[in-house]
Amino acid sequence: xxxxxxxxxxxxxxxxxxxxxxxxxxxxxxxxxxxxxxxxxxxxxxxxxxxxxxxxxxxxxxxxxxxxxxxxxxxxxxxxxxxxxxxxxxxxxxxxxxxxxxxxxxxxxxxxxxxxxxxxxxxxxxxxxxxxxxxxxxxxxxxxxxxxxxxxxxxxxxxxxxxxxxxxxxxxxxxxxxxxxxxxxxxxxxxxxxxxxxxxxxxxxxxxxxxxxxxxxxxxxxxxxxxxxxxxxxxxxxxxxxxxxxxxxxxxxxxxxxxxxxxxxxxxxxxxxxxxxxxxxxxxxxxxxxxxxxxxxxxxxxxxxxxxxxxxxxxxxxxxxxxxxxxxxxxxxxxxxxxxxxxxxxxxxxxxxxxxxxxxxxxxxxxxxxxxxxxxxxxxxxxxxxxxxxxxxxxxxx
Ligand SMILES: C[C@H](O)[C@H](O)CC(=O)C(=O)O
Ligand SMILES: [Mg+2]
Numbered sequence: 001x002x003x004x005x006x007x008x009x010x011x012x013x014x015x016x017x018x019x020x021x022x023x024x025x026x027x028x029x030x031x032x033x034x035x036x037x038x039x040x041x042x043x044x045x046x047x048x049x050x051x052x053x054x055x056x057x058x059x060x061x062x063x064x065x066x067x068x069x070x071x072x073x074x075x076x077x078x079x080x081x082x083x084x085x086x087x088x089x090x091x092x093x094x095x096x097x098x099x100x101x102x103x104x105x106x107x108x109x110x111x112x113x114x115x116x117x118x119x120x121x122x123x124x125x126x127x128x129x130x131x132x133x134x135x136x137x138x139x140x141x142x143x144x145x146x147x148x149x150x151x152x153x154x155x156x157x158x159x160x161x162x163x164x165x166x167x168x169x170x171x172x173x174x175x176x177x178x179x180x181x182x183x184x185x186x187x188x189x190x191x192x193x194x195x196x197x198x199x200x201x202x203x204x205x206x207x208x209x210x211x212x213x214x215x216x217x218x219x220x221x222x223x224x225x226x227x228x229x230x231x232x233x234x235x236x237x238x239x240x241x242x243x244x245x246x247x248x249x250x251x252x253x254x255x256x257x258x259x260x261x262x263x264x265x266x267x268x269x270x271x272x273x274x275x276x277x278x279x280x281x282x283x284x285x286x287x288x289x290x291x292x293x294x295x296x297x298x299x300x301x302x303x304x305x306x307x308x309x310x311x312x313x314x315x316x317x318x319x320x321x322x323x324x325x326x327x328x329x330x331x332x333x334x335x336x337x338x339x340x341x342x343x344x345x346x347x348x349x350x351x352x353x354x355x356x357x358x359x360x361x362x363x364x365x366x367x368x369x370x371x372x373x374x375x376x377x378x379x380x381x382x383x384x385x386x387x388x389x390x391x392x393x394x395x396x397x398x
Pocket of ligand 2: 218220244245272322
Protein backbone atom coordinates (compact mmCIF):
# COMPACT_ATOMS: atom_id res chain seq x y z
CA UNK A 1 0.00 0.00 0.00
CA UNK A 2 1.98 2.93 -1.24
CA UNK A 3 5.39 1.56 -0.30
CA UNK A 4 8.07 0.59 -2.82
CA UNK A 5 8.81 -3.08 -3.20
CA UNK A 6 12.10 -4.77 -2.36
CA UNK A 7 14.42 -4.60 -5.35
CA UNK A 8 17.57 -6.35 -4.16
CA UNK A 9 19.10 -8.09 -1.16
CA UNK A 10 22.91 -8.05 -0.84
CA UNK A 11 25.18 -9.72 1.72
CA UNK A 12 28.74 -8.71 2.54
CA UNK A 13 31.42 -9.84 4.92
CA UNK A 14 33.82 -7.61 6.83
CA UNK A 15 36.97 -9.55 7.58
CA UNK A 16 39.14 -9.21 10.66
CA UNK A 17 42.03 -6.80 10.31
CA UNK A 18 39.97 -4.70 7.86
CA UNK A 19 37.65 -3.07 10.28
CA UNK A 20 37.28 -6.22 12.41
CA UNK A 21 35.65 -5.88 15.79
CA UNK A 22 32.23 -4.36 15.28
CA UNK A 23 29.47 -6.95 15.23
CA UNK A 24 32.09 -9.71 15.51
CA UNK A 25 33.06 -8.11 18.79
CA UNK A 26 35.45 -10.87 19.87
CA UNK A 27 37.68 -9.98 16.92
CA UNK A 28 39.86 -7.49 18.80
CA UNK A 29 43.59 -6.75 18.77
CA UNK A 30 46.25 -8.18 21.10
CA UNK A 31 45.98 -7.38 24.78
CA UNK A 32 42.21 -6.72 24.77
CA UNK A 33 40.48 -7.77 28.01
CA UNK A 34 37.95 -9.83 25.99
CA UNK A 35 40.62 -12.32 24.98
CA UNK A 36 42.58 -12.61 28.22
CA UNK A 37 42.37 -16.11 29.71
CA UNK A 38 38.59 -16.27 29.84
CA UNK A 39 37.14 -19.63 30.92
CA UNK A 40 35.58 -21.65 28.10
CA UNK A 41 34.78 -25.30 27.47
CA UNK A 42 37.88 -25.36 25.25
CA UNK A 43 39.99 -24.62 28.34
CA UNK A 44 40.37 -28.36 28.86
CA UNK A 45 42.95 -28.13 26.06
CA UNK A 46 45.94 -26.20 27.42
CA UNK A 47 46.78 -24.81 23.99
CA UNK A 48 43.37 -23.09 23.82
CA UNK A 49 43.16 -21.85 27.42
CA UNK A 50 44.80 -18.44 27.22
CA UNK A 51 42.98 -17.00 24.23
CA UNK A 52 39.58 -17.53 22.64
CA UNK A 53 40.96 -16.35 19.33
CA UNK A 54 43.34 -19.33 19.49
CA UNK A 55 40.40 -21.70 18.91
CA UNK A 56 38.79 -19.44 16.32
CA UNK A 57 36.19 -17.36 18.16
CA UNK A 58 36.67 -14.64 15.51
CA UNK A 59 36.72 -16.92 12.49
CA UNK A 60 33.38 -15.84 11.01
CA UNK A 61 33.62 -12.07 10.77
CA UNK A 62 30.76 -9.62 10.41
CA UNK A 63 27.79 -10.16 8.12
CA UNK A 64 26.35 -7.01 6.56
CA UNK A 65 22.93 -7.26 4.94
CA UNK A 66 21.61 -4.51 2.69
CA UNK A 67 18.04 -4.44 1.42
CA UNK A 68 17.33 -1.95 -1.32
CA UNK A 69 13.81 -0.82 -2.21
CA UNK A 70 12.60 0.22 -5.69
CA UNK A 71 12.90 3.91 -4.74
CA UNK A 72 16.59 3.49 -3.82
CA UNK A 73 16.08 3.47 -0.02
CA UNK A 74 18.51 1.03 1.61
CA UNK A 75 18.04 -0.67 4.97
CA UNK A 76 21.03 -2.45 6.46
CA UNK A 77 22.17 -4.38 9.51
CA UNK A 78 25.31 -6.00 10.89
CA UNK A 79 25.64 -9.19 12.89
CA UNK A 80 28.06 -12.12 13.06
CA UNK A 81 27.96 -14.88 10.47
CA UNK A 82 30.52 -13.85 7.87
CA UNK A 83 30.90 -15.60 4.55
CA UNK A 84 28.77 -18.70 5.32
CA UNK A 85 25.87 -16.42 6.27
CA UNK A 86 26.42 -14.40 3.05
CA UNK A 87 25.87 -17.60 1.08
CA UNK A 88 22.56 -18.29 2.84
CA UNK A 89 21.30 -14.74 2.42
CA UNK A 90 22.21 -14.45 -1.26
CA UNK A 91 21.55 -17.98 -2.48
CA UNK A 92 18.58 -18.89 -0.32
CA UNK A 93 16.80 -16.10 1.60
CA UNK A 94 16.86 -13.30 -1.01
CA UNK A 95 14.11 -15.11 -2.95
CA UNK A 96 11.69 -14.58 -0.04
CA UNK A 97 12.17 -10.79 -0.16
CA UNK A 98 12.77 -9.53 -3.68
CA UNK A 99 9.61 -8.21 -5.33
CA UNK A 100 7.79 -8.17 -1.99
CA UNK A 101 6.33 -5.40 0.13
CA UNK A 102 8.94 -4.84 2.90
CA UNK A 103 6.16 -4.59 5.51
CA UNK A 104 5.33 -8.28 5.07
CA UNK A 105 8.00 -9.07 7.64
CA UNK A 106 5.99 -11.88 9.28
CA UNK A 107 5.63 -13.82 6.05
CA UNK A 108 9.25 -13.16 5.12
CA UNK A 109 10.51 -14.40 8.51
CA UNK A 110 8.31 -17.46 8.35
CA UNK A 111 9.53 -18.37 4.87
CA UNK A 112 13.21 -17.89 5.80
CA UNK A 113 12.83 -20.04 8.92
CA UNK A 114 10.69 -22.84 7.49
CA UNK A 115 12.50 -22.74 4.14
CA UNK A 116 15.78 -23.52 5.96
CA UNK A 117 14.31 -25.74 8.70
CA UNK A 118 15.89 -28.87 7.25
CA UNK A 119 19.41 -27.50 7.81
CA UNK A 120 18.85 -24.54 10.14
CA UNK A 121 16.81 -23.75 13.29
CA UNK A 122 19.80 -22.51 15.31
CA UNK A 123 23.31 -21.09 15.03
CA UNK A 124 24.61 -19.42 11.93
CA UNK A 125 21.41 -19.89 9.90
CA UNK A 126 19.45 -17.96 12.50
CA UNK A 127 22.21 -15.31 12.61
CA UNK A 128 21.66 -14.89 8.86
CA UNK A 129 17.86 -14.71 9.30
CA UNK A 130 18.40 -12.16 12.09
CA UNK A 131 20.63 -10.02 9.86
CA UNK A 132 17.98 -9.95 7.13
CA UNK A 133 15.21 -9.23 9.62
CA UNK A 134 17.12 -6.31 11.20
CA UNK A 135 17.92 -4.85 7.78
CA UNK A 136 14.22 -5.12 6.94
CA UNK A 137 13.21 -3.22 10.11
CA UNK A 138 15.83 -0.59 9.26
CA UNK A 139 14.34 -0.28 5.77
CA UNK A 140 10.78 -0.06 7.12
CA UNK A 141 11.85 2.71 9.49
CA UNK A 142 13.57 4.61 6.70
CA UNK A 143 10.55 4.29 4.42
CA UNK A 144 8.25 5.57 7.17
CA UNK A 145 10.85 8.08 8.43
CA UNK A 146 10.37 6.62 11.90
CA UNK A 147 12.71 5.06 14.45
CA UNK A 148 12.27 1.31 14.90
CA UNK A 149 11.20 1.75 18.53
CA UNK A 150 8.10 3.71 17.35
CA UNK A 151 7.11 0.79 15.17
CA UNK A 152 7.51 -1.56 18.16
CA UNK A 153 4.90 0.32 20.17
CA UNK A 154 6.86 3.34 21.42
CA UNK A 155 9.00 3.98 24.48
CA UNK A 156 7.72 2.93 27.91
CA UNK A 157 10.35 5.12 29.65
CA UNK A 158 12.42 8.20 28.84
CA UNK A 159 15.84 6.62 28.99
CA UNK A 160 17.75 3.38 29.00
CA UNK A 161 20.01 2.44 31.86
CA UNK A 162 22.92 0.11 31.44
CA UNK A 163 25.16 -2.30 33.24
CA UNK A 164 28.64 -2.74 31.80
CA UNK A 165 30.35 -5.97 30.80
CA UNK A 166 34.12 -5.89 31.06
CA UNK A 167 37.21 -6.43 33.13
CA UNK A 168 36.77 -3.34 35.35
CA UNK A 169 33.43 -3.06 37.18
CA UNK A 170 35.14 -0.62 39.56
CA UNK A 171 35.73 1.79 36.65
CA UNK A 172 32.25 1.08 35.28
CA UNK A 173 30.85 2.29 38.58
CA UNK A 174 32.78 5.56 38.25
CA UNK A 175 31.39 5.90 34.71
CA UNK A 176 27.81 5.76 36.03
CA UNK A 177 26.75 2.20 35.14
CA UNK A 178 24.34 0.39 37.46
CA UNK A 179 26.44 -2.76 37.59
CA UNK A 180 29.46 -4.57 36.25
CA UNK A 181 29.63 -8.05 34.77
CA UNK A 182 33.01 -9.72 34.84
CA UNK A 183 34.17 -12.52 32.62
CA UNK A 184 35.01 -15.66 34.59
CA UNK A 185 38.71 -16.32 34.17
CA UNK A 186 39.18 -19.84 35.55
CA UNK A 187 37.22 -22.94 34.58
CA UNK A 188 36.81 -26.34 36.27
CA UNK A 189 40.03 -27.65 34.70
CA UNK A 190 41.96 -25.18 36.90
CA UNK A 191 40.61 -26.92 40.00
CA UNK A 192 40.28 -25.52 43.50
CA UNK A 193 43.05 -23.01 42.91
CA UNK A 194 41.17 -21.52 39.96
CA UNK A 195 37.92 -21.49 41.93
CA UNK A 196 39.69 -19.64 44.73
CA UNK A 197 40.97 -17.02 42.27
CA UNK A 198 37.46 -16.56 40.84
CA UNK A 199 36.09 -15.92 44.32
CA UNK A 200 38.99 -13.63 45.26
CA UNK A 201 38.32 -11.46 42.22
CA UNK A 202 34.67 -10.92 43.17
CA UNK A 203 35.73 -10.23 46.76
CA UNK A 204 38.27 -7.67 45.54
CA UNK A 205 35.75 -5.99 43.23
CA UNK A 206 33.19 -5.87 46.00
CA UNK A 207 35.67 -4.10 48.23
CA UNK A 208 36.26 -1.55 45.46
CA UNK A 209 32.64 -0.87 44.46
CA UNK A 210 30.90 -0.91 47.82
CA UNK A 211 27.72 -2.69 48.83
CA UNK A 212 25.03 -1.63 46.39
CA UNK A 213 26.67 -1.86 42.99
CA UNK A 214 25.64 -4.98 41.03
CA UNK A 215 28.34 -7.54 40.35
CA UNK A 216 27.78 -10.48 38.03
CA UNK A 217 29.83 -13.33 36.58
CA UNK A 218 29.62 -14.31 32.90
CA UNK A 219 30.74 -17.94 32.63
CA UNK A 220 30.46 -18.24 28.83
CA UNK A 221 29.25 -21.90 28.87
CA UNK A 222 32.45 -23.09 30.59
CA UNK A 223 31.19 -24.85 33.72
CA UNK A 224 29.30 -27.92 34.89
CA UNK A 225 26.42 -27.82 37.36
CA UNK A 226 28.58 -28.86 40.29
CA UNK A 227 31.25 -26.21 39.71
CA UNK A 228 28.64 -23.53 38.99
CA UNK A 229 26.83 -24.39 42.23
CA UNK A 230 30.05 -24.14 44.25
CA UNK A 231 30.97 -20.85 42.58
CA UNK A 232 27.50 -19.39 43.24
CA UNK A 233 27.60 -20.30 46.92
CA UNK A 234 31.14 -19.03 47.46
CA UNK A 235 30.38 -15.72 45.70
CA UNK A 236 27.10 -15.23 47.54
CA UNK A 237 28.77 -13.62 50.52
CA UNK A 238 30.16 -10.97 48.14
CA UNK A 239 26.72 -10.22 46.77
CA UNK A 240 27.00 -11.78 43.32
CA UNK A 241 23.75 -10.68 41.63
CA UNK A 242 23.66 -13.29 38.91
CA UNK A 243 25.55 -16.19 37.42
CA UNK A 244 25.37 -16.09 33.63
CA UNK A 245 25.51 -18.79 30.98
CA UNK A 246 27.16 -21.15 33.41
CA UNK A 247 26.83 -24.36 31.40
CA UNK A 248 26.29 -25.72 27.88
CA UNK A 249 23.25 -23.99 26.30
CA UNK A 250 21.88 -27.38 25.18
CA UNK A 251 21.75 -28.64 28.77
CA UNK A 252 18.31 -27.30 29.75
CA UNK A 253 18.15 -29.95 32.50
CA UNK A 254 21.42 -28.67 33.95
CA UNK A 255 20.09 -25.10 34.07
CA UNK A 256 16.91 -26.35 35.71
CA UNK A 257 19.04 -27.99 38.41
CA UNK A 258 21.35 -24.98 38.79
CA UNK A 259 18.39 -22.68 39.29
CA UNK A 260 17.35 -24.90 42.22
CA UNK A 261 20.89 -25.05 43.60
CA UNK A 262 21.89 -21.37 43.74
CA UNK A 263 21.48 -19.41 46.99
CA UNK A 264 18.09 -17.73 47.48
CA UNK A 265 18.09 -14.34 45.79
CA UNK A 266 20.87 -15.05 43.32
CA UNK A 267 19.65 -14.94 39.72
CA UNK A 268 20.44 -17.44 36.99
CA UNK A 269 20.65 -15.91 33.52
CA UNK A 270 21.25 -17.38 30.09
CA UNK A 271 20.14 -17.37 26.46
CA UNK A 272 22.64 -15.37 24.41
CA UNK A 273 23.38 -18.52 22.38
CA UNK A 274 19.73 -19.61 22.23
CA UNK A 275 17.44 -18.89 19.33
CA UNK A 276 13.80 -18.57 18.34
CA UNK A 277 10.62 -18.83 20.42
CA UNK A 278 11.05 -22.60 20.52
CA UNK A 279 14.49 -22.49 22.15
CA UNK A 280 13.38 -19.91 24.71
CA UNK A 281 10.22 -21.91 25.37
CA UNK A 282 12.48 -24.68 26.71
CA UNK A 283 14.32 -22.28 29.04
CA UNK A 284 11.12 -20.66 30.27
CA UNK A 285 8.86 -23.68 30.66
CA UNK A 286 11.58 -25.74 32.32
CA UNK A 287 12.25 -22.96 34.84
CA UNK A 288 15.91 -22.71 33.81
CA UNK A 289 16.56 -19.06 34.62
CA UNK A 290 15.29 -15.72 35.91
CA UNK A 291 16.50 -13.51 33.07
CA UNK A 292 16.73 -14.50 29.42
CA UNK A 293 19.38 -12.78 27.33
CA UNK A 294 18.58 -13.19 23.62
CA UNK A 295 20.94 -11.48 21.23
CA UNK A 296 18.72 -9.73 18.67
CA UNK A 297 21.34 -10.36 15.97
CA UNK A 298 21.40 -14.10 16.71
CA UNK A 299 17.98 -15.15 18.06
CA UNK A 300 15.96 -14.41 14.92
CA UNK A 301 15.92 -10.60 14.80
CA UNK A 302 13.35 -8.14 16.13
CA UNK A 303 10.42 -10.06 14.62
CA UNK A 304 11.31 -13.13 16.68
CA UNK A 305 12.41 -11.19 19.78
CA UNK A 306 8.88 -9.77 20.08
CA UNK A 307 7.51 -13.30 20.37
CA UNK A 308 10.26 -14.43 22.76
CA UNK A 309 9.62 -11.39 24.92
CA UNK A 310 5.86 -11.99 25.12
CA UNK A 311 6.53 -15.59 26.16
CA UNK A 312 8.99 -14.44 28.83
CA UNK A 313 6.53 -11.85 30.14
CA UNK A 314 3.88 -14.53 30.59
CA UNK A 315 6.43 -16.58 32.56
CA UNK A 316 7.41 -13.64 34.76
CA UNK A 317 10.95 -13.57 33.36
CA UNK A 318 12.92 -10.50 32.40
CA UNK A 319 14.43 -10.06 28.93
CA UNK A 320 17.80 -8.31 28.98
CA UNK A 321 19.25 -8.76 25.51
CA UNK A 322 22.87 -9.66 25.05
CA UNK A 323 24.97 -6.76 23.67
CA UNK A 324 23.94 -5.84 20.13
CA UNK A 325 24.01 -2.07 20.52
CA UNK A 326 21.23 -0.12 18.74
CA UNK A 327 19.50 -3.32 17.69
CA UNK A 328 18.67 -4.05 21.30
CA UNK A 329 18.24 -0.43 22.46
CA UNK A 330 15.26 0.11 20.13
CA UNK A 331 13.66 -2.99 21.64
CA UNK A 332 14.50 -2.54 25.34
CA UNK A 333 13.03 0.97 25.46
CA UNK A 334 9.62 -0.45 24.42
CA UNK A 335 9.23 -3.21 27.00
CA UNK A 336 8.44 -3.15 30.72
CA UNK A 337 9.96 -6.59 31.19
CA UNK A 338 13.29 -5.28 29.82
CA UNK A 339 14.09 -2.77 32.56
CA UNK A 340 17.78 -2.24 31.71
CA UNK A 341 20.30 -3.04 28.97
CA UNK A 342 23.81 -4.41 28.59
CA UNK A 343 26.73 -2.33 27.39
CA UNK A 344 29.80 -4.29 26.32
CA UNK A 345 32.97 -2.35 27.08
CA UNK A 346 34.95 -2.44 23.88
CA UNK A 347 37.84 -0.30 25.10
CA UNK A 348 40.79 -2.73 25.38
CA UNK A 349 41.29 -1.99 29.09
CA UNK A 350 37.56 -1.41 29.77
CA UNK A 351 38.52 2.01 31.07
CA UNK A 352 36.26 4.20 28.94
CA UNK A 353 33.05 4.01 26.96
CA UNK A 354 33.64 3.26 23.26
CA UNK A 355 30.93 2.57 20.65
CA UNK A 356 30.22 -1.16 20.74
CA UNK A 357 30.23 -1.79 16.99
CA UNK A 358 33.13 0.52 16.20
CA UNK A 359 34.49 0.91 13.53
CA UNK A 360 31.67 -0.48 11.42
CA UNK A 361 28.87 1.89 12.37
CA UNK A 362 28.69 5.67 12.33
CA UNK A 363 26.37 7.66 14.62
CA UNK A 364 26.17 4.80 17.11
CA UNK A 365 24.76 6.23 20.35
CA UNK A 366 26.65 5.45 23.56
CA UNK A 367 25.60 5.76 27.19
CA UNK A 368 26.52 8.86 29.14
CA UNK A 369 26.80 8.30 32.88
CA UNK A 370 25.37 4.82 32.24
CA UNK A 371 22.22 6.17 30.60
CA UNK A 372 20.87 6.99 27.16
CA UNK A 373 17.93 9.30 26.48
CA UNK A 374 15.29 7.93 24.14
CA UNK A 375 15.75 11.03 21.99
CA UNK A 376 19.18 9.62 20.99
CA UNK A 377 17.21 6.96 19.07
CA UNK A 378 15.01 9.46 17.23
CA UNK A 379 16.24 8.82 13.71
CA UNK A 380 14.72 6.74 10.90
CA UNK A 381 15.27 2.99 11.20
CA UNK A 382 17.97 2.04 13.69
CA UNK A 383 19.54 5.46 13.13
CA UNK A 384 23.04 4.30 12.26
CA UNK A 385 25.10 4.31 9.06
CA UNK A 386 27.72 1.95 7.68
CA UNK A 387 31.17 3.45 7.90
CA UNK A 388 32.23 3.90 4.22
CA UNK A 389 35.88 3.46 5.25
CA UNK A 390 35.30 -0.17 6.24
CA UNK A 391 35.87 -2.53 3.31
CA UNK A 392 32.96 -4.78 2.34
CA UNK A 393 33.36 -8.01 0.32
CA UNK A 394 30.43 -9.55 -1.51
CA UNK A 395 31.53 -13.19 -1.91
CA UNK A 396 28.29 -14.44 -3.57
CA UNK A 397 25.69 -12.93 -5.85
CA UNK A 398 22.38 -14.25 -7.09
C1 LIG B 1 32.51 -11.50 28.44
C2 LIG B 1 31.95 -12.74 27.82
O1 LIG B 1 32.89 -13.77 27.90
C3 LIG B 1 31.54 -12.55 26.37
O2 LIG B 1 32.66 -12.14 25.62
C4 LIG B 1 30.44 -11.53 26.21
C5 LIG B 1 29.18 -12.00 26.81
O3 LIG B 1 28.90 -13.18 26.93
C6 LIG B 1 28.22 -11.01 27.29
O4 LIG B 1 28.39 -9.83 27.05
O5 LIG B 1 27.25 -11.43 27.92
MG1 LIG C 1 27.20 -13.45 28.35
